[in-house]
Amino acid sequence: xxxxxxxxxxxxxxxxxxxxxxxxxxxxxxxxxxxxxxxxxxxxxxxxxxxxxxxxxxxxxxxxxxxxxxxxxxxxxxxxxxxxxxxxxxxxxxxxxxxxxxxxxxxxxxxxxxxxxxxxxxxxxxxxxxxxxxxxxxxxxxxxxxxxxxxxxxxxxxxxxxx
Numbered sequence: 001x002x003x004x005x006x007x008x009x010x011x012x013x014x015x016x017x018x019x020x021x022x023x024x025x026x027x028x029x030x031x032x033x034x035x036x037x038x039x040x041x042x043x044x045x046x047x048x049x050x051x052x053x054x055x056x057x058x059x060x061x062x063x064x065x066x067x068x069x070x071x072x073x074x075x076x077x078x079x080x081x082x083x084x085x086x087x088x089x090x091x092x093x094x095x096x097x098x099x100x101x102x103x104x105x106x107x108x109x110x111x112x113x114x115x116x117x118x119x120x121x122x123x124x125x126x127x128x129x130x131x132x133x134x135x136x137x138x139x140x141x142x143x144x145x146x147x148x149x150x151x152x153x154x155x156x157x158x159x160x161x162x163x
Contacts, residue, residue: 004059004060005057005058005059005060005065006057006058006059006093007056007097007098007101008055008057008058009053009055010054010055010056010064010067012052012054012069014054014056014064015054015056015064015067015082016031016136018067018084019067019082019084021084022086023140024047024142026142027142029139033049033050033052033069034047034048034071035047035071035079035081036048037117038073038075038076039073039076039077039115039117039147039149040076040092041137041139041147042065044074045063046074046075047071047073047074048110050071050072050073050074050130051071051072052069052070052071052077053069053070053102053105054067054068054069055067055068055069055098055101055102056068057085057089057094057097057098058073062067064086065085065086065089065094066083066084066085066086066089066094066095066098067082067083067084068080068081068082068083068084068095068098068101068102069081069082069101069105070102070105070106071112072111073115076113076115077111077112077113077114077115077149078102078105078106078109078111078113078114078115079098079114079115079116080102080114080115080116081092081116081117083095083098083099083116083118083122084162085106086095095125096128096129100124102114102123103116103150103152106152107152111152112151112152113151113152114131114149114150114152115134115141115147115148115149115151116131116147116148116149116150117137117145117148117152118131118145118146118148119142119143119144119145120136120145120146123146123148126146126148129150130150131148131149131150132148132149132150132151133146133148134146134147134148134149135147
């Protein structure tokens with residue numbers, strides 16, 4: 001039986017513990033609301049001036065079951081970051097709904113692409129969403145990843161449906 005849930009805007013403070021304990025439990029560097037990384041692997045301190053946006057899937061008890069964030073990376077589109085779904089609630093479409101929400105937001109904000117840095121083990125999901133691999137990297141403390149991008153075509157957007 002599927003859990004009745006909804007997508008909600010949330011804050012960094014609401015998801016920081018999830019990121020720290022569930023998504024990146026062995027990470028040594030501080031977890032910030034915005035990543036300064038661009039899709040070429042360079043760091044840009046100008047990104048600190050951007051606003052981060054956070055979305056969660058919550059059940060009727062307001063328990064967070066999934067999260068995703070994003071922020072603008074001037075010159076490189078919109079960054080998708082920190083996708084996590086509670087292991088007990090995977091394969092219910094929550095990640096897809098969150099990604100559609102982020103893509104809609106990025107498109108409405110005037111961006112022409114979304115980029116991300118998913119773990120290689122998560123690649124099948126991103127590929128199913130239309131992302132394309134730019135390059136593989138093993139340069140970061142949290143494992144092998146792909147730099148990937150999704151060109152945005154506003155004419156093909158599907159609005160997130162009820163969970």
